[in-house]
Amino acid sequence: MFTGIVEERGSVTAVEPGRLSVRGPLVTSDARYGDSIAVNGVCLTVTEVEGDVFTVDVMGETYKRTALGDLVVDAPVNLERALPANGRLGGHIVQGHVDGVGRIAARRPEAEWETVHIDAPEALLRYIVEKGSIAVDGVSLTVAGLRDGGFTVGLIPVTLAATTLGAAAVGATVHLEVDVLAKHVERLLEVRA
Template identity: 45%
Template sequence: MFTGIIEHVVSVKKLLPKAGGGELFLDVNGFYEDLKLGESMAINGVCLTVKEIEGQIISFDVSGETLRRTTLGTLGHAEKVNAERALKVGDRLGGHFVSGHVDGIGTIKEKKQSADQCILSFSTGKIFTDMMIEKGSVAIDGISLTIVGVTDSFFSVALIPYTLASTTLGFRKTGDLVNVEIDMMGKWIKKLLINTREKKVNITQGQLMEQGFL
């Protein structure tokens, strides 16, 4: 489990193909001196397990499914990625609960820069936007962000200067692909509504409140 608060931007050393998947090597530049084998880390929002540590180079096995469903399969030498270690019990939760299980890939549709913020719009399928609401949360490349607008085919977020300077979104451009993870609350509510509709059971606002969804 993660929070979507990026700790560091690190560099890709290489991505080696393997039978059924690949092996990703990152240069963490001394940021994680106490890292241990078997730890979970979110790399561009994808939960991976630390396999080897050699100095400041760490590596992860990446399944074929992960390479297909996320942008990790397109990573190249020296490319920058967002890194976050797993949440510890008792840590401050500055973002929102992020599982590291990416739902799919979105495309940067538009980037509007102003003096105090940047509005980024992402094209994605209705299957994603159906689970989004304005002021709700979404994780983009592992970054916890607040949705400021949503339609059937795209959604937008507002980025403050700190986020632009501290994550990879600062140098992303129109047409770039990103990993998208929908807020877990949205997925559970959609599943609940589908189940009740299939069973032809009416669901009320009171029932949603009773279950903690509102």
């Protein structure tokens, strides 16, 4: 489990079929074989650590559901280690199981923050509610509003500076993970019907 509080921005060092290597000095400081690290919100399992670079295997299903296949060497990525049992839940419950890919539709700088409009797949919109939580590229955010075909979030200065969302251009793809509790409630209601 993760919190959506990005620990550092890393960079991709190697892209091979079914494998990805990423530089992240903080997240590798205590990483071991088998640990989970979220890369742009995707929970991946560490298969190797060498210095400040970790390597993960990426399955075909993960490539199919995410934009990890678009990563190139030197691409910046958001990194977060799995939450320890005694850790602080500073964001919200994030599993690292990406539900779909969205697209940044517009950005509007404000006085102290930036408003970002994100297009989302129709199948995910029913789980997205105003003032609810959503993870965008692994970043825990609050939904500021809903609009046709998507939603709006506000990025505060620390989020703009500490995550890849600060430099993500209009048209960029982003990983979306909706609230797992909403999906469980829906499933329970389906079973009862």
